[in-house]
Every structure is written in structure tokens, then in C-alpha cells.
Amino acid sequence: MITPVLLCGGSGTRLWPLSRKSYPKQFAALIGDTTLFQASATRLSGPDFAAPMVLTNADFRFIVTEQLAEAGIDPAAILIEPEGRNTAPAVLAAALWLEKTDPDALMLVAPSDHVVPDAAAFRAAIEAGTGAAEAGQLVTFGIKPTHAETGYGYLELAEDPGDFAARPLALSRFVEKPDAARAEEMLAAGTYLWNAGIFLFSVAAILKAFRAYAPALVDPVQAAVDQGKPDLGFLRLAPAPWADANDISIDYAVMEHADNLSVVPFAAGWSDLGGWDAVWRETGPDARGVALSGPATALDCDDTLLRSEDDALEVVGIGLKNIITVAMPDAVLVADASRAQDVKQAVAALKAKKAKQAESFPKDHRPWGWFESLVIGERFQVKRIVVHPGAALSLQSHHHRSEHWIVVEGTAKVTVDDDVKLVTENQSVYIPLGAVHRMENPGKVPMVLIEVQTGTYLGEDDIIRYEDVYSRD
Amino acid sequence: MITPVLLCGGSGTRLWPLSRKSYPKQFAALIGDTTLFQASATRLSGPDFAAPMVLTNADFRFIVTEQLAEAGIDPAAILIEPEGRNTAPAVLAAALWLEKTDPDALMLVAPSDHVVPDAAAFRAAIEAGTGAAEAGQLVTFGIKPTHAETGYGYLELAEDPGDFAARPLALSRFVEKPDAARAEEMLAAGTYLWNAGIFLFSVAAILKAFRAYAPALVDPVQAAVDQGKPDLGFLRLAPAPWADANDISIDYAVMEHADNLSVVPFAAGWSDLGGWDAVWRETGPDARGVALSGPATALDCDDTLLRSEDDALEVVGIGLKNIITVAMPDAVLVADASRAQDVKQAVAALKAKKAKQAESFPKDHRPWGWFESLVIGERFQVKRIVVHPGAALSLQSHHHRSEHWIVVEGTAKVTVDDDVKLVTENQSVYIPLGAVHRMENPGKVPMVLIEVQTGTYLGEDDIIRYEDVYSRD
Structure with missing residues (x-):
């Protein structure tokens, strides 16, 4: 069984306006109907795969759970990086977590923002690398180049890949992003593959490599995992030790030093959608x-x-x-x-x-669902609020605004001061200024509510939270 | 005193998506802060000008009154063309209306979708043509060409315009839109001006010309004016005789035949914003x-x-x-x-x-104000509704939807069956399915209301009207 380790903490801007810091490209349906993250998780599911691990950051944690649920995938663990430290600490954290829970596992590490149209061919390539990984090799997957790309690193093969069939080959070395002339040479040589950042190895082999080539990382990341806090199904890695881990890629930290490298060629189509x-x-x-x-x-x-x-x-x-x-x-x-x-x-x-469009979307994702502002006037604002089944907003009050709530789909459980009642489609509730209130979705389907705010100040920061199941301030 | 006659029944699509059939370019702020129509009306106001006449169609009549009110201009008359019949019937209708109300008037006929950056220079050009118009000439205004344009007709001068100073010159003839070579020749010749469709003449002179050169138009248009119906400050020309009037431009019908033509050159900047x-x-x-x-x-x-x-x-x-x-x-x-x-x-x-974007905007202008749909779900819709001071929606009911109204600006007078009450900012009203209801703005400022509809069918045609001050079905 292989445990997919999906890396999805990145927030690229090259695909703006669809990819923004608050909701980057891996969570968008760039090609086809599912998001890149969902497609990545789905591609790495089936009889050969265990439940996936996900490495992400705090801002994206509820997007991850929402998108996995939508795809019908139940993760083994979601590790929250306190801050982005590149791929080496992330992979190491996953390996150390697996060492405790499934020490014999093979790990398939993959970014979650790539496109691989032929999922079956990709799984076959992984299958082809399994034996080598079980034998202790660090297996990487190399994409057959289709043009002289200068935006990727390359993998130099020790032998001619022939027809680029998926089988483990010996890897000579990692090559940095080339200039155009060098890229042309490598394309012509036929013994170079694109480095897609996809790896297969055993927990034992990668930990051995980290201990050999990047020993300074091990203690901080081990501490971050050991002192991590379980929180609503997430494991929040401990921030203090995590901050001591170097910000470094797994290529630099481990792969470029290792002598037990194999590469499996992959020629069935791949893109990192880098622009x-x-x-x-x-x-x-x-x-x-x-x-x-x-x-x-x-x-x-x-x-x-x-x-x-x-x-x-x-x-x-x-x-x-x-x-x-x-x-x-x-x-x-x-x-x-x-x-x-x-x-x-x-x-x-x-x-x-x-301009808020630089980093944010009109839709604001929250642990309990999402909202969007439909119209903002001088003294009023209208929002659409969607609450997941079983979810609840914090118990809160406002100093500067009253709210009218009209439920248009599903059923809400509404608290206003001492009054708690169910409000269903086509019913409304009035929340006077200052009243302590909460909105919950006790049902089995999403609850959609239109909120009309009136007041002199309508900022999101006019909120006093009394209780919050998501532990927000 | 000169009576401006503003033609604004057109609905060009060359400036889509800003100009659409339901709200065409003359009503948009294409250059600067006011709309082209407002700028045209404002340009032709001041001590030398009487209140303007406007020729438009039924769809635009409330846009015209709204924009004139915003610009602080009180029109002498707004004539509604039952259907567009090009410029000759429109100008003739204006002349026949003036014959009854102000027979000694000079008429300045102008499209309302042009840009003339230097309004003072334009008024000076009109002033320069006044003597000729009073003497019975049909005065047209010709734009000094800046390039070999193939999209306009040209005016051939009988004499060299010299420095193109604004003074009446003799006009030889109207020239159709040229091909590129001919346009170059005319530009080089220096004795051709662009035909901007702007005219100055006395009521008597233009009526004499219509009677001489387009006699078939006179009876139908006279009947359309005489049988026209005053309606809320508009004069609706009678549709039956209007339909008998030829669809023809004033150039074809009159100007190309007349022998009392003058042209005043205008060189201070002009554009018809034709693309x-x-x-x-x-x-x-x-x-x-x-x-x-x-x-x-x-x-x-x-x-x-x-x-x-x-x-x-x-x-x-x-x-x-x-x-x-x-x-x-x-x-x-x-x-x-x-x-x-x-x-x-x-x-x-x-x-x-x-695609509704071909002809319509999200904002839907109505006699009483406007509304826009903020969000449409399967069984709900949220609208922003803005009602002008003193205006009222029809007394109506729906078969398939209930409505929640929340007033967010101003004060509404709301009728629900037998109940009539005032509803002000931050108050709400519920309109049950089937209830006979009406919304009015009894106040002095615009009233803004958020309407949340729920029901199985939310089309605009689910409406039974019992009373309507705007005589709609």
C-alpha cells in the first residue's frame, strides 16, 4: 500500500486572477470539472493506495477538508504547516508522522497543482517504481520533455531511456533550470527528463537520507510533529520548533546528495500549469x-x-x-x-x-462554509452566506449593525440572546444591534441565508466572539 | 431663442458591451462624468436657448426624463416615436409641434450621442449660423476632417473654407460615404467637411422644404402629432399615421434637394464615437x-x-x-x-x-426607478430595487413567490392587501404568496430596498397588475 502525500500549501500568482493568495490554483477547476487538488487526490486513490496525507497551511485547511469531502476522499491526516518552509521540512514531517503510524509505508509525494490527463498511465508508472522503492531506492518520476523548457529543473539519466517506458532507471544527477541554449542541448541529447517533484520512497529510506544529508532538519521537524496539536481533525505542527527548520527544497536537502536514486520516465502527458x-x-x-x-x-x-x-x-x-x-x-x-x-x-x-483583487476573492471561505458580499451601500450590505451541514458560526455580537436574515435554502438554528429557534426556507429573523447571536446548520444539506446588514460601520472587524467551535479569536 | 431638438431614439451596438439595445450609448458616460445625452442637452443650454425638445422611443422615455432631471434641464416636450423612422419624420414632427407652440422658433437639430469637447466654440458656431437661419437658409454644421474617414458622409463646399472659421458658406452638395481613395482625395482637396447631422433652421423654412421635397411625409406626420396622446408629460405620437411615414433620413428627404443650404465649418473637435x-x-x-x-x-x-x-x-x-x-x-x-x-x-x-448580454443590462430601468438581480438560486432571487421619490410600483400579486422586503435607504409606503404602512431603514415586510401589494416612495430621497424572493418560479412574468400609474399592462 502506498500513502499519497499531497503538498498543497503553495499560493502561486502566475495564474491570477483565477489563482490568488487566499484561494490558489490547486483549489481551482482549471482543466475539467474538478479542482487540481481533487484531481490529484483522486488520481492517487484505488486499491494500491492508502488514505492520503495532506500538507497545507492554516489558511487553506478548511478548503482542503471541503474539497476532499466533495471528492469522497477521507484523509489519513492533514498536517498544518505553521509557515511555508519549502518541500524538505514538509516531506520530513510526513515521514516522521508515518514512522509513528505506519512505519512500513511507501510514500508517494506529489504536488497537487499539476495536470496529468492519463491517471491510469500515471498509476502504472508508480507501480513500476514500487519494487525499487521497496528495495530502498529514492524513486523520482521524470517527464519526457516535449520542448526546450527553461522553467523546470532536469534529471540527467545514467542510461538511454529508449522508448521512455515506465521502469526504474539510474539517475546521474539533478540539473538546475537551464538557459535556452542548454535546454535545447538537453532536449536533443534525449537523456534528460523534467523534474516534476514527484517521489516514491519508503519511510525508512527517506528518513535515513534526511539523517544522512540534512541532519539539522530532523530535530526541529521531529519536535514540530511530536508537539503538534490535534485540532478538529488537523494536526497543527508546533510553530516554535518548525521555525528552526531550514527553508529548503527536498532536491537541495536530500536528492542532490543521495546515491540511491532511481527515476521512472513518464511520457503520457503532464503539465505544472505554470502560466x-x-x-x-x-x-x-x-x-x-x-x-x-x-x-x-x-x-x-x-x-x-x-x-x-x-x-x-x-x-x-x-x-x-x-x-x-x-x-x-x-x-x-x-x-x-x-x-x-x-x-x-x-x-x-x-x-x-x-486592490483587494490582488490576493482575495469576493467569496470568503471560512471553517463553517463561505460568504460573499452581494452589494455594499453606504449604510447597508447584503451577503449570501452558505453554511455546511453540521457547521456553526461563532456566538457573536456587533456594536454598529443590525442584521436581517432570510433563509432561502435548508434550515437554520438561530440563537438571539436567550431565544433559540429553527428557521427554514422563506422565514426571516431580525438581529438587533448588540444582540448576542449565532447561526448554525443542524441539517443534512447546505443552508443558504441572505443577510441584510444596516448600520454606520459594516466592517468584518465589528465582531465580538463569545464562543467559537473553530477556536478563532 | 433657439429650440434644441435632440434626437435620441437610436440604439447602436458598435460600442457593446457599454451600449446595448436596452440602454444605448447616448445614455452612457463614455467620456467624462455625464452621459452623452446629458452633455448634448447641457451644451445646448444657456441664454440663447429655449427649453429643448427630445425625440425618443417608448423604451427610453423614463431614461430621458431621469437623465434630464439629473442634469437640471426641464424639457419643452418629449415626443415618443411609436417606431424608429429615421431622421426625416422625427425632425418634421418636431417642426409641426413647434408650429403650434412657437412658430417663430429656430430649431437646432442634433444627435445626442456625439462628443464636442469645446461647448463654447460649438455655441459660437451656432451663433454664427443664426443670421442665415433667420433669413430662411437651411444651415448645416460641417466638421473639418482630420483624416480620410470612410464612415461619414461629406459636405462639398462651393468655396474655399480658408481657415475653417465658423461662418455660413455656400454648400454645393451632399456626398455619400466614400471609399478610401475618394476619402483621401476629399481630404486633400480641402473643400469637403464631414456631415455631422447637425442643422439649424427656422420652423417655417424647414416646413416649406418638407412640403416642397417630401410632401408624402407631411400628412402622416401631421396626423401623428395632431392625434398624439399626452401621457405623463410625454407626447406619444399616434402610431397609425406614423406607420405611414417613410423611413428616410432628412438628408435624403430634404437636404439633397434643397437650394437654400448653408454650411458653417466647425474645427474645434468633434466625434460621433462610432466605434x-x-x-x-x-x-x-x-x-x-x-x-x-x-x-x-x-x-x-x-x-x-x-x-x-x-x-x-x-x-x-x-x-x-x-x-x-x-x-x-x-x-x-x-x-x-x-x-x-x-x-x-x-x-x-x-x-x-x-445571451441576454447582447441587448440587456443587469440593471433594468423602469418608470419608477430601476432594479438589478444580485443573485439567482434555484428557488430564490435577491434584488436591489431603487424607487425614485414620489414614484410607485404597480399594485400587483404573484402566483409563485413570496417576498421579503428590507428597506435599507429612505422610506417606503407599503400596501399588503388591506394594510398600508410606512416602512423605513432597517425595517422589513413580508409579502405572502398571492397577497396584493404595492411599493411606493412617498419621500424626497431615493428609496432602496432589498427584495428576497422565494418560490418555485421567479420570472418577471409572474405578475398580475391591478393598477399602474404608468399605464403598463
Whole structure:
């Protein structure tokens, strides 16, 4: 049995506006109907796989549980990194946790923001590496290059991969991201693969390697795991020792030093969706190079991506060449395709002008569900609030606003001061200014409520919390 | 005194998505803070001008009154054309109405969707034409060409305009829209002006010309005016005779035949904003040709228009050249600037796929104010409803939905069956399914109300009207 270890603490901005710090690309449905994280978890499920472990950060923990639940996957553990320290501490934490719970496990470490269209071929490649991993090898999976990419590291093979069939081959060394000329040479040589950051090894083998090549990491991460706090199904790694762990990738910390490396070639299609140009390629452009997503219309366009991320948002392109357009109701990106990597600069520019679109979405995900502001006036605001079955908002009060709640789907259990009652579809409740109140969903289906606030100050920080099942301040 | 006659029944689609059939460009703030219609009416006001007449259609009548009120302009008359019949019947109707009310008037006929940055210079040009108009001439205003435009008709001068100073010159003839070569010739010749469709003449002179050159129009239009119905301050021209009037422009019907034509050159800047490329020019592009409007950010762009039509919508362009981007929360246009005239095709394509964005906005303007849908679920809908002071919705009931109303600004007078009461900010009312109800704004400020509907069918057509001050079915 193989335990998938899904890394999903990253928050890339190269796919802005769809990927934002508060809800990055791994949680978005970039290709197909499920999110990249869900697709990654699903791809690594089945008879050969144990329940997955997930490494993420505190901000994303409820997104992870929500998306796993939606995909019907029950995780073995969700480890919360107090702060991002790159891949080495994360993988080490997973290995140390498994050492306690399943010391004979094989670990399949994978990022959760990649696209692998042929999941069966990918599982077959993993199967092909299993024997080597069981024999103590550190197995990495190398992607057959399709072009002279300068954005990835490479794996140099000790032998000719022939037809790139999935079998363990000897690995000579890791190669840093090359310049264009070197990338062309490596593509021509035929003995280099892309480093996709996907690994298979036994708990014992990787711990041995960490102890040999990165001993300074072991004590802090061991302490972070041992002193970690279970919290609502998560394991929160202990912040103090975690802060002592170096911020370093597993490649630098371990792989580049190890002498028990194998690589399994993978040639059935892969992308890290590292920019909108990659998304364009993976979307499957038509004969003129046009790729559409959502309600988008192209008139006489070539080599162009037109994406609308909202069913109620029509996007039209006319006479475009090499243009990427990604439209959301609160943000629109239009870029020359050759400038896909400069989207990061755009995000920085928006951040500099304090535009909330730089990092946040209109939808705000919370432990109990999510809300979005539908309209904000000078002295009123209307929100849609969706509460998961069994979830509850904190017991709270406000100094500056009253609230009208109208339940439009499901049933709410509402507390207003000493009064507790059930409120169902088409019923309303009034929460006077100052009243201590709570909203819960006691039912089996999501509860949707429209909240109309009126008052002189409507900020999220006008809140006094008396009780919170999610231990927030 | 000159009576402005503002023509604003048109509904162009070349400036989609900002201009749509239900709310076309003359009513939008395309350049500056006021709408083109408001700017046109304001430009033709002052000591030399009487109150304006407006020719429009039934769909736009309340937009016209709302925008005039906002601009502080009290119209002499608003004539409603039962259907669009081009400019000749419209101008004739205005002349026949003035014949009855102010037979000695001079009429200044102008479209209401043009941009004239220098209003004082424009009024001076009108002043320069007044003597000729009083002497019985049909005075047209001709724009000094700035480039070899193929989209306009031209006016051929009988004499050299010299420095294009504003004074009446003799006009040889009207010239149809030319091909590119002919446009170049006319630009080089220096004796041709653009026909902007702006005219000054006395009521007597234009009626004499209609009777001489387009006698078939006179009886139907006279009957349409005489049998017109006053309705809430509008004059609704009688549909039956109006339908007998030819659909013809004033150029074809009268001007091309008349021998008492003068033209006053105008060289101080003008645009009909006939496409987004024209809007780009009029917006005042910077040294690299970049024109921005709303929250828009350009990174390394050239000759590009980036417009966001919503304060909450960030638009970013990266590395663009010759691109027009116009973004609204429900529709985004991205076009090569050379294809600005093909926006019409885009609208046709959207119409073919039945996208409501082809013709309608999320905001729905009604006689009493406007509403917009904030969110639509399977069995609920949330609307923001804004009611003008003194206005009232119809007395109505629904078969399939209940409604919760929460007043968030101003005060509402609410009727529910036999109960009538005042509801003010932060108060709510419940309208049960089937109840006969009405919402009014008895106050002096706009009333804003959030409506939460629940029910199995939420279409606008689930309405039984019992009484309506606006005589709707």
C-alpha cells in the first residue's frame, strides 16, 4: 500500500486572477470539472493506495477538508504547516508522522497543482517504481520533455531511456533550470527528463537520507510533529520548533546528495500549469489555436485563450492573435501570450495600489462554509452566506449593525440572546444591534441565508466572539 | 431663442458591451462624468436657448426624463416615436409641434450621442449660423476632417473654407460615404467637411422644404402629432399615421434637394464615437497610446484602450498592442483595434446564442426607478430595487413567490392587501404568496430596498397588475 502525500500549501500568482493568495490554483477547476487538488487526490486513490496525507497551511485547511469531502476522499491526516518552509521540512514531517503510524509505508509525494490527463498511465508508472522503492531506492518520476523548457529543473539519466517506458532507471544527477541554449542541448541529447517533484520512497529510506544529508532538519521537524496539536481533525505542527527548520527544497536537502536514486520516465502527458500559456496548451486549442472556457466567443481569433470563470459573464474576442484573456466578475486579465510569466508583476502592481483583487476573492471561505458580499451601500450590505451541514458560526455580537436574515435554502438554528429557534426556507429573523447571536446548520444539506446588514460601520472587524467551535479569536 | 431638438431614439451596438439595445450609448458616460445625452442637452443650454425638445422611443422615455432631471434641464416636450423612422419624420414632427407652440422658433437639430469637447466654440458656431437661419437658409454644421474617414458622409463646399472659421458658406452638395481613395482625395482637396447631422433652421423654412421635397411625409406626420396622446408629460405620437411615414433620413428627404443650404465649418473637435477606436482617440491616450478608464492597469502596452466600467472590477493589460478591452461585470470585449467595426458581429453572435448580454443590462430601468438581480438560486432571487421619490410600483400579486422586503435607504409606503404602512431603514415586510401589494416612495430621497424572493418560479412574468400609474399592462 502506498500513502499519497499531497503538498498543497503553495499560493502561486502566475495564474491570477483565477489563482490568488487566499484561494490558489490547486483549489481551482482549471482543466475539467474538478479542482487540481481533487484531481490529484483522486488520481492517487484505488486499491494500491492508502488514505492520503495532506500538507497545507492554516489558511487553506478548511478548503482542503471541503474539497476532499466533495471528492469522497477521507484523509489519513492533514498536517498544518505553521509557515511555508519549502518541500524538505514538509516531506520530513510526513515521514516522521508515518514512522509513528505506519512505519512500513511507501510514500508517494506529489504536488497537487499539476495536470496529468492519463491517471491510469500515471498509476502504472508508480507501480513500476514500487519494487525499487521497496528495495530502498529514492524513486523520482521524470517527464519526457516535449520542448526546450527553461522553467523546470532536469534529471540527467545514467542510461538511454529508449522508448521512455515506465521502469526504474539510474539517475546521474539533478540539473538546475537551464538557459535556452542548454535546454535545447538537453532536449536533443534525449537523456534528460523534467523534474516534476514527484517521489516514491519508503519511510525508512527517506528518513535515513534526511539523517544522512540534512541532519539539522530532523530535530526541529521531529519536535514540530511530536508537539503538534490535534485540532478538529488537523494536526497543527508546533510553530516554535518548525521555525528552526531550514527553508529548503527536498532536491537541495536530500536528492542532490543521495546515491540511491532511481527515476521512472513518464511520457503520457503532464503539465505544472505554470502560466496561462500552459493552461492554453492543456485546454486543447482548436485548429486555429483557439481555446475557450466558459461562456466565451471567439470571432476570427488565432492562438488565443478566452476564459470566462462565471456562467453569467460573456467574453468576446475579435481578431485576436496570441492573446490570453481570463475574465472574472471582479477582475480581468488580458495579456500577450508571450508575457504569461509577467502576470506576477500585474499582481504586484495591484497589491501596490491596494486592490483587494490582488490576493482575495469576493467569496470568503471560512471553517463553517463561505460568504460573499452581494452589494455594499453606504449604510447597508447584503451577503449570501452558505453554511455546511453540521457547521456553526461563532456566538457573536456587533456594536454598529443590525442584521436581517432570510433563509432561502435548508434550515437554520438561530440563537438571539436567550431565544433559540429553527428557521427554514422563506422565514426571516431580525438581529438587533448588540444582540448576542449565532447561526448554525443542524441539517443534512447546505443552508443558504441572505443577510441584510444596516448600520454606520459594516466592517468584518465589528465582531465580538463569545464562543467559537473553530477556536478563532 | 433657439429650440434644441435632440434626437435620441437610436440604439447602436458598435460600442457593446457599454451600449446595448436596452440602454444605448447616448445614455452612457463614455467620456467624462455625464452621459452623452446629458452633455448634448447641457451644451445646448444657456441664454440663447429655449427649453429643448427630445425625440425618443417608448423604451427610453423614463431614461430621458431621469437623465434630464439629473442634469437640471426641464424639457419643452418629449415626443415618443411609436417606431424608429429615421431622421426625416422625427425632425418634421418636431417642426409641426413647434408650429403650434412657437412658430417663430429656430430649431437646432442634433444627435445626442456625439462628443464636442469645446461647448463654447460649438455655441459660437451656432451663433454664427443664426443670421442665415433667420433669413430662411437651411444651415448645416460641417466638421473639418482630420483624416480620410470612410464612415461619414461629406459636405462639398462651393468655396474655399480658408481657415475653417465658423461662418455660413455656400454648400454645393451632399456626398455619400466614400471609399478610401475618394476619402483621401476629399481630404486633400480641402473643400469637403464631414456631415455631422447637425442643422439649424427656422420652423417655417424647414416646413416649406418638407412640403416642397417630401410632401408624402407631411400628412402622416401631421396626423401623428395632431392625434398624439399626452401621457405623463410625454407626447406619444399616434402610431397609425406614423406607420405611414417613410423611413428616410432628412438628408435624403430634404437636404439633397434643397437650394437654400448653408454650411458653417466647425474645427474645434468633434466625434460621433462610432466605434471603440474613436472612444480610444477621444479618451486622450498617453505618449505610448494607452488610454485607461476606471480601475485599469497597463503594463508595457502600446496603442491600447483598457476600460473597466465598474469600480469593483480591476482590468489588467500586459504587453498589448492595438487592443481594445472593455470590461463590465457581465460582459467583456477584447478586440484588435482594427476590428472595432466588427463589434456588431459579436453582438449578433451573442444574440444568436440567446445571451441576454447582447441587448440587456443587469440593471433594468423602469418608470419608477430601476432594479438589478444580485443573485439567482434555484428557488430564490435577491434584488436591489431603487424607487425614485414620489414614484410607485404597480399594485400587483404573484402566483409563485413570496417576498421579503428590507428597506435599507429612505422610506417606503407599503400596501399588503388591506394594510398600508410606512416602512423605513432597517425595517422589513413580508409579502405572502398571492397577497396584493404595492411599493411606493412617498419621500424626497431615493428609496432602496432589498427584495428576497422565494418560490418555485421567479420570472418577471409572474405578475398580475391591478393598477399602474404608468399605464403598463
